[in-house]
Amino acid sequence: MKIICIGRNYVKHIEELQNERPDEPVIFLKPDTAVVQKQFPFVIPEFTNDVHHEVEVLVKINKVGKYIDAKFAHKYYDEIGLGIDFTARDLQSKLKEKGLPWEKAKAFDGSAVIGEFVSKTEFAALDNINFELTNNGNVVQSGNTQHMLWKIDEIIAYVSQYFTLRTGDVIFTGTPEGVAKVSPDDVLEGYIEGRKLFRIQVK
Numbered sequence: 341m342k343i344i345c346i347g348r349n350y351v352k353h354i355e356e357l358q359n360e361r362p363d364e365p366v367i368f369l370k371p372d373t374a375v376v377q378k379q380f381p382f383v384i385p386e387f388t389n390d391v392h393h394e395v396e397v398l399v400k401i402n403k404v405g406k407y408i409d410a411k412f413a414h415k416y417y418d419e420i421g422l423g424i425d426f427t428a429r430d431l432q433s434k435l436k437e438k439g440l441p442w443e444k445a446k447a448f449d450g451s452a453v454i455g456e457f458v459s460k461t462e463f464a465a466l467d468n469i470n471f472e473l474t475n476n477g478n479v480v481q482s483g484n485t486q487h488m489l490w491k492i493d494e495i496i497a498y499v500s501q502y503f504t505l506r507t508g509d510v511i512f513t514g515t516p517e518g519v520a521k522v523s524p525d526d527v528l529e530g531y532i533e534g535r536k537l538f539r540i541q542v543k
């Protein structure tokens with residue numbers, strides 16, 4: 341499986357990092373080795389002093405598709421989840437300055453937390469899902485999918501022009517504001533509509 345991530349999909353997050361608002365979705369990939377195995381902690385890598393949490397709504401692809409029309413995109417997923425796109429912000433800033441690819445800052449081992457998935461039929465509207473991240477019990481990020489610049493179906497249409505989507509691929513749909521540094525002993529928990537979908541300890 342592959343992981344496709346959307347960057348800069350929430351205006352307030354674009355503003356907090358003082359990025360430009362993009363005219364097209366910003367896309368990057370993570371390899372399957374980025375996924376933190378269930379029950380394992382997230383270990384801060386040695387090459388960074390500033391790893392940020394980015395909580396994101398996830399979409400799991402359920403069939404193969406390419407050049408998917410946005411109006412048919414809903415047929416390509418049944419489940420919605422929640423995860424973390426861990427980002428070595430110090431490294432990413434250096435790479436961005438030089439115009440270099442972000443992979444070292446975004447796709448390293450352990451950089452993807454993928455929580456449990458929930459049937460999309462459990463949500464009244466996919467463009468009105470509340471989600472949040474807590475750190476040691478305190479809410480640090482909270483978002484609603486209504487604030488996404490590109491909605492799930494538009495993202496699927498867009499990315500499938502470039503990458504064939506396969507069963508089991510996961511799309512990270514971007515983070516809302518509130519990204520911040522993690523430290524050893526932090527415990528991060530992710531909730532969708534009050535339902536806990538992951539818990540991960542930082543080491």
Ligand code: ZN
Nearest residue numbers: 394425514515
């Ligand atoms: Zn992200």
